Amino acid sequence: MxxxxxxxxxxxxxxxxxxxxxxxxxxxxxxxxxxxxxxxxxxxxxxxxxxxxxxxxxxxxxxxxxxxxxxxxxxxxxxxxxxxxxxxxxxxxxxxxxxxxxxxxxxxxxxxxxxxxxxxxxxxxxxxxxxxxxxxxxxxxxxxxxxxxxxxxxxxxxxxxxxxxxxxxxxxxxxxxxxxxxxxxxxxxxxxxxxxxxxxxxxxxxxxxxxxxxxxxxDLNQQRQPKLLLCTSNNCRAVNLLKQYGPNLTEKGLLLPYLDNEAIGQAVQSLCENYVQVYRVEEHQRSLEDVFLEFTGKVVTL
CATH class of the missing domain: 3.40.50.300 (P-loop containing nucleotide triphosphate hydrolases)
Known part of the structure; x- marks a missing residue:
């Protein structure tokens, strides 16, 4: 064309x-x-x-x-x-x-x-x-x-x-x-x-x-894939328990790549079985502003 x-x-x-x-x-x-x-x-x-x-x-x-x-x-x-x-x-x-x-x-x-x-x-x-x-x-x-x-x-x-x-x-x-x-x-x-x-x-x-x-x-929206934020009673321990998902520890909790419902259920079950309470599971999708700031060299926080 x-x-x-x-x-x-x-x-x-x-x-x-x-x-x-x-x-x-x-x-x-x-x-x-x-x-x-x-x-x-x-x-x-x-x-x-x-x-x-x-x-x-x-x-x-x-x-x-x-x-x-x-x-x-x-x-x-x-x-x-x-x-x-x-x-x-x-x-x-x-x-x-x-x-x-x-x-x-x-x-x-x-x-x-x-x-x-x-x-x-x-x-x-x-x-x-x-x-x-x-x-x-x-x-x-x-x-x-x-x-x-x-x-x-x-x-x-x-x-x-x-x-x-x-x-x-x-x-x-x-x-x-x-x-x-x-x-x-x-x-x-x-x-x-x-x-x-x-x-x-x-x-x-x-x-x-x-x-x-x-x-x-x-194409840009592919860079806005949602992530999951887990808030728990012991975030440091939760990171070790969920290593297979590649968690990232932030001030607000564990940041995980997007998971389907079954994987989320397994992750929460694993934490609960190991006496880590799960307070919240939140889905976060980056806005266009977040992607823009990243492309222009600014720091983007969750």
């Missing part, structure tokens, strides 16, 4: 420091690709290079099957919509006037504008001047602008920034629908890991400019 975005060795250096280093991205058609990383990891820099807003120091970029060169740039960008860092707008104009400026610049039919505004649920706000919009309303307008061409590829940098919980849920549902409803591929960055967890079908994690994980959400 041809990738919608593919980079090889993509790098960007500023003042002798690499903000992005040897990045090999692969985003397939109709994916919602979640791009995760701590602040300053290189997410926005990467997206700017994909759009020609920053020139790579090294490496190559292919978008929609074409090399992203000066000659191909305009043709490629005709099929790309984007929202990077913050929306661009004329504050003294209304939302409707801003969308009309965009419509004329891109020579779009009016139905595109109406549909984009409807998707972000901004119909009732379009006659207000944008300078009076809340941050969330400005963000919605920016997303509508990015959608107006109904592009094959949509690149969104922190699209839920400034939105309340209800607005975040709406935008998440919108992004999930785009591949199915409009055949779009979406690349979305966010620091809200739980949101990426709920909307992305594939994920890339960047740390200090380097890609530390890339794959399907199902």
């Amino acid at each position: 041809n990738a919608v975005i593919q980079t090889e060795g993509l790098s960007k250096e500023y003042g002798g420091t690499y903000r992005v280093k040897d990045l090999d991205l692969k985003i397939l058609p109709k994916e919602v690709y979640g791009f995760l990383g701590p602040n300053g990891a290189g997410k926005s820099t990467t997206m700017k290079m994909l759009l020609g807003l920053a020139h790579p120091t090294a490496g190559s970029v292919h978008i929609l099957g074409m090399p992203f060169t000066q000659e191909n740039r305009i043709n490629i960008l005709k099929n790309v919509g984007s929202l990077i860092e913050s929306p661009s707008y004329y504050g003294h104009l209304t939302g409707r006037e801003n969308m009309e400026v965009l419509r004329r610049l891109l020579d779009l039919p009016q139905k595109n504008i109406d549909e984009a505004v409807h998707i972000v649920r901004m119909e009732k706000q379009m006659n207000k001047k944008v300078k009076h919009y809340s941050l969330g309303m400005k963000q919605r307008l920016g997303i509508a602008m990015a959608l107006a061409r109904f592009p094959k590829l949509l690149i969104l940098d922190e699209p839920t920034n400034g939105l309340d919980p209800a607005g975040i849920e709406e935008i998440r549902e919108l992004i999930q629908e785009l591949p199915k409803k409009y055949d779009m591929t979406v690349m979305v960055s966010s620091h809200l890991l739980s949101e990426i967890d709920q909307m992305a079908t594939a994920i890339g994690i960047i740390n200090q400019g380097k890609l530390v994980f890339q794959g399907k959400m199902s």
Whole structure:
């Protein structure tokens, strides 16, 4: 399957420091690709290079099957919509006037504008001047602008920034629908890991400019296998009694790999027969945040 975005060795250096280093991205058609990383990891820099807003120091970029060169740039960008860092707008104009400026610049039919505004649920706000919009309303307008061409590829940098919980849920549902409803591929960055967890079908994690994980959400979920925590009356003795399960002694108790019901029953029975009382058996599954922190070199505790 041809990738919608593919980079090889993509790098960007500023003042002798690499903000992005040897990045090999692969985003397939109709994916919602979640791009995760701590602040300053290189997410926005990467997206700017994909759009020609920053020139790579090294490496190559292919978008929609074409090399992203000066000659191909305009043709490629005709099929790309984007929202990077913050929306661009004329504050003294209304939302409707801003969308009309965009419509004329891109020579779009009016139905595109109406549909984009409807998707972000901004119909009732379009006659207000944008300078009076809340941050969330400005963000919605920016997303509508990015959608107006109904592009094959949509690149969104922190699209839920400034939105309340209800607005975040709406935008998440919108992004999930785009591949199915409009055949779009979406690349979305966010620091809200739980949101990426709920909307992305594939994920890339960047740390200090380097890609530390890339794959399907199902691949990442394999690294989130649940574990069992046993709290007993004598944890040190319990470790010796359950050696065959590979227990790990923590401050909170014994941490065991996930066991089926029969194995759990045998483990508890073994402890009880050796006069070790079992106070609690808890199942713990690592969250996406735990996996993210591990990939980015942070300490994760149970």
